[in-house]
Amino acid sequence: MRKLIVLLALIFTVTFSSPSFAEWTEVEKDVNGNTFYVDFERIRKVDGYIYYWDLNDYVKPLAGKYLSSKANFQGDCKLFRFKPLSFSYHKQPMGGGTGDTPTIPEKHKGWNYPTPNSIDENILKTVCYIAN
Numbered sequence: 001m002r003k004l005i006v007l008l009a010l011i012f013t014v015t016f017s018s019p020s021f022a023e024w025t026e027v028e029k030d031v032n033g034n035t036f037y038v039d040f041e042r043i044r045k046v047d048g049y050i051y052y053w054d055l056n057d058y059v060k061p062l063a064g065k066y067l068s069s070k071a072n073f074q075g076d077c078k079l080f081r082f083k084p085l086s087f088s089y090h091k092q093p094m095g096g097g098t099g100d101t102p103t104i105p106e107k108h109k110g111w112n113y114p115t116p117n118s119i120d121e122n123i124l125k126t127v128c129y130i131a132n
Contacts, residue, residue, distance in 0.1 A: 024055050024094065027126055028119050033059040036119055043131050050075040050131040051085075054123060055095050062089065070095045077128035081111040082120070 024037035037055040044051045056069045071087035088099030114121035 027054075028122055030119060036123065038123060038127060040130055043127060045131050048076075048078070050077060050127060052127045052131075057093050065091055066100075067091060067093045068095050070099065075124055075127055075131075076111070077124075077132065079111075080124065080128075081113050082124055083111050084108055 023039045023041055025040055026035055027038050028036045030036070035057040037057070039053040039055070042053050051072065051074055053070060053072050055071075058067055058069075061067055062069070066089040068090045069087060070090070072085045073082045074085055075082045084104050086101065087104065088095075088101045090097055090099045112120075114124055
């Protein structure tokens with residue numbers, strides 16, 4: 001009986017202390033059922049900007065093969081804008097497996113202003129609130 005309790009405690013500790021359970025917090029779902037997460041533990045504020053990671057989990061595979069994507073952003077809460085620094089597409093949910101890291105398209109490299117009432121706006125509002 002004691003071995004069973006130790007084994008269950010070990011499994012529980014490893015399972016729920018895993019980064020896959022601890023780092024991503026759901027922020028929103030869209031009308032298609034795609035889920036959007038932010039890693040609040042890795043938000044950083046440097047020289048007036050915020051830096052954050054988000055993860056998107058897709059119900060239907062993107063481009064027929066990607067079930068999730070992760071991106072690192074620089075945010076400007078004063079002017080309420082953001083720009084991508086890096087991103088990757090993953091064939092497994094929750095950013096699992098090795099990601100494909102394409103080059104950021106030229107039209108997205110600069111500052112982007114979120115569309116009103118969009119997921120981008122809600123994520124940026126949330127991240128700015130947490131950072132301040």
